[in-house]
Amino acid sequence: MTTQELLDQIRHKRSFLCVGLDVDLRKIPGHLLEEEDPIFAFNKAIIDATHHVAVAYKPNIAFYEAYGIKGWEALRKTIDYLNKNHPDIFTIADAKRGDIGNTSAMYARAFFEDLGFDSVTVAPYMGKDSVEPFLEFEDKHTILLALTSNQGAFDFQTKDSEGRELYKRVLETSREWKNSKNLMYVAGATKAEYLTDIRKIIPDSFLLVPGVGAQGGSLEDVCKYGMTKDIGLLVNSARGIIYASNGKDFASAAREEAEKLQAGMNAIMRQNI
Numbered sequence: 001m002t003t004q005e006l007l008d009q010i011r012h013k014r015s016f017l018c019v020g021l022d023v024d025l026r027k028i029p030g031h032l033l034e035e036e037d038p039i040f041a042f043n044k045a046i047i048d049a050t051h052h053v054a055v056a057y058k059p060n061i062a063f064y065e066a067y068g069i070k071g072w073e074a075l076r077k078t079i080d081y082l083n084k085n086h087p088d089i090f091t092i093a094d095a096k097r098g099d100i101g102n103t104s105a106m107y108a109r110a111f112f113e114d115l116g117f118d119s120v121t122v123a124p125y126m127g128k129d130s131v132e133p134f135l136e137f138e139d140k141h142t143i144l145l146a147l148t149s150n151q152g153a154f155d156f157q158t159k160d161s162e163g164r165e166l167y168k169r170v171l172e173t174s175r176e177w178k179n180s181k182n183l184m185y186v187a188g189a190t191k192a193e194y195l196t197d198i199r200k201i202i203p204d205s206f207l208l209v210p211g212v213g214a215q216g217g218s219l220e221d222v223c224k225y226g227m228t229k230d231i232g233l234l235v236n237s238a239r240g241i242i243y244a245s246n247g248k249d250f251a252s253a254a255r256e257e258a259e260k261l262q263a264g265m266n267a268i269m270r271q272n273i
């Protein structure tokens with residue numbers, strides 16, 4: 001998907017909501033466990049209930065790998081379902097990959113070519129030659145971890161590296177890499193006030209912002225500090241939407257939570273754009 005197509009969808013739906021598909025069989029409604037593929041049955045119901053207000057879906061790959069071959073099958077069915085029924089919706093494989101170049105190239109093939117995701121999250125720690133193989137793919141997006149939402153982000157990411165916080169160095173340096181136009185960045189909603197500084201370095205790049213909902217980040221603060229004239233944000237919530245209820249009404253409860261977030265986004269867009 002091109003960035004322009006993503007922008008068009010945001011304007012059309014008046015939403016920049018990304019729904020996280022982090023399926024935990026211990027948390028989904030009991031009646032779904034009788035289905036042949038409970039993970040896919042859950043995802044399909046969540047997608048059917050939220051696609052009118054979601055511009056992106058983000059399965060975190062850990063939640064599929066944890067179930068072995070059945071998890072991978074459910075992941076493939078989920079991405080195939082999205083690509084077939086909602087080709088206009090942006091898809092994110094939250095896999096946090098990155099390795100020496102030839103290995104990264106295989107990761108990129110796995111998520112972009114084999115599975116058919118629009119984007120994948122990548123860790124910057126191994127540097128340029130570990131990220132550039134992902135950037136070679138036309139109209140595919142590499143979402144680089146910059147400043148993550150967890151407490152451990154302060155262990156390294158905000159520490160000084162030759163006079164600059166490490167996360168700023170990641171942002172600046174990655175802009176120099178080949179095909180850097182295909183980069184987006186992860187910045188946690190729990191650290192919204194940092195977005196002002198982040199925007200000074202990458203004024204126009206899309207940010208994937210996890211941490212609204214279960215982690216307590218504020219949508220208003222994220223927009224106050226991080227929104228651009230083209231929005232430039234994909235705000236993710238997983239648990240706050242998909243586990244809004246663990247009863248038979250789970251899909252309508254998810255719809256309600258997703259619609260609440262979209263209503264907040266619409267109001268902010270109306271005030272600012």
Ligand SMILES: O=c1ccn([C@@H]2O[C@H](COP(=O)(O)O)[C@@H](O)[C@H]2O)c(=O)[nH]1
Binds near residue numbers: 149
């Ligand atoms: O900095 C980061 C990077 C990734 N994540 C992922 O986003 C979702 C958040 O889920 P919630 O249930 O809405 O908290 C999850 O997949 C994380 O692994 C993040 O939270 N922070």
